[in-house]
Amino acid sequence: MSLPVRIHQLEVAYGGRKQDAVVAVNGVDIEIGSGEFGVLLGPSGCGKSTVLNTIAGLISPTAGTITVGDQVFFDKSRDINLKPEKRGLGMVFQSYALWPHMTVFDNVAFPLRRRHVKREQIASRVGEMLELVRCQQYAKRYPHELSGGQQQRIALARTLVGKPAVVLFDEPLSNLDAELRIQLRDELALLHSEIAFTAVYVTHDQAEAYGLASKLFVLRDGRVEQTGPPLNVYHAPATEYVASFLGANSWAGEIVGREGKRLVVDSEYGIIESTSDPKGLGVGDTAVVAAYPDRIGLQRDPSGAGVVVSKRFGGAAMEIVVALGPANDDRLRIRRAADLVDVHEGDRVRLVVDPADALVYAGRPTHASDREHRPVPLDVQS
The missing domain is CATH 3.40.50.300 (P-loop containing nucleotide triphosphate hydrolases)
Known part of the structure; x- marks a missing residue:
């Protein structure tokens, strides 16, 4: 019983x-x-x-x-x-x-x-x-x-x-x-x-x-x-804190427009489009973008906001760290299959995120505490 x-x-x-x-x-x-x-x-x-x-x-x-x-x-x-x-x-x-x-x-x-x-x-x-x-x-x-x-x-x-x-x-x-x-x-x-x-x-x-x-x-x-x-x-993390604790990267931005059902966010790492539609947010509002490490692609771009700080073999995938600059502590951790990675340490890059994988929340990044306890998230299949 x-x-x-x-x-x-x-x-x-x-x-x-x-x-x-x-x-x-x-x-x-x-x-x-x-x-x-x-x-x-x-x-x-x-x-x-x-x-x-x-x-x-x-x-x-x-x-x-x-x-x-x-x-x-x-x-x-x-x-x-x-x-x-x-x-x-x-x-x-x-x-x-x-x-x-x-x-x-x-x-x-x-x-x-x-x-x-x-x-x-x-x-x-x-x-x-x-x-x-x-x-x-x-x-x-x-x-x-x-x-x-x-x-x-x-x-x-x-x-x-x-x-x-x-x-x-x-x-x-x-x-x-x-x-x-x-x-x-x-x-x-x-x-x-x-x-x-x-x-x-x-x-x-x-x-x-x-x-x-x-x-x-x-x-x-x-x-x-x-x-x-x-x-x-x-x-569907309800808040940026939940997304961050579950392993998502998050970075700051501002909502600059809408294109059909997509929000357009001018973020620290460039323009990101998202199909998420958080209540109470409109053009001009401060926002935070979040995406899981395996849902972020990278393309080499001399004018890109991101810099590849490190690239390491991680078994099933390459582990890549991207920051706004080499000395910046606020870094994105990206996990991609080796055959999908064509960047190297020191390269300037822009982020490529499918609008369905980009989550948008009000406020600023929390970077959920105890980051050392959060392993690279599993690829949970729907």
Whole structure:
């Protein structure tokens, strides 16, 4: 059985609600349906782990409500704050948190023994769960005899063996190497399809978010910036911040006209046309243009505004950095197939962007924080 999770106007302020309080979560609304895989995505410090910990009961909010199924976990106005052990949730941590003195079997059996489940049922349930995570052969081993990936599988099995209706995941794959992360991400998605639990998953890794989420929540400074299926969020970022965090380049400009259904933007890197039609923007308004690295082409042009700062082989594609000048720190990162690249370091270039791939927003570029956490975005197919 799985249950929906509903969070309404959640607030977490350290130092109470005083004027100088630090507000970590500010008016968050989240709804994850029964059996859905909800992913909270955002940079460090955006509030995603704080939200997760309020659901678990490890942090007491300053305001708002948290409801799982028909049970109210937290309601400030009614003075309800259910203790963590009464919430019946499963939780998988970033650290594996396995008991070092217990075998794999005993680690997985631990939640069932605490609930006084009969011995024969424990043996059956633990065996089934170890088989699901492909670790049945390790039942008699101790955690220190396992690899990191195997330990995380055991931690997952221990969480799921009690059949919780809701499972919370706090960046559970971040300690693993890249290839193993992909493997366990895919296995987790398969487990979710086989065991109908509701998931609330926290990550800063967009590849994990795309691969797991049925509903994605992009957080910024303690608020939800955008919600929706991953494909929709990727292809239609609601704000320049979301586009930038998901890996898009962004640069400043001014709207100078319209040609039919196309906006014409005089940008730092030259004229860009766009079929996006942001509300409230007109000729003369300041705007920001955004486009994903694999949607920007380059042409050598002596009068072009951009300069190729670097060109590096990146495996499946060439990684090219373009700036307004060699010393300019505000740079565009472009990713193109090798056979589509005919530029070299030092070349002056102009950008070539299909109007359908150029997104336009009001304001100035934010260059979403924690850029080091944002890998080159996946080529998500529509």
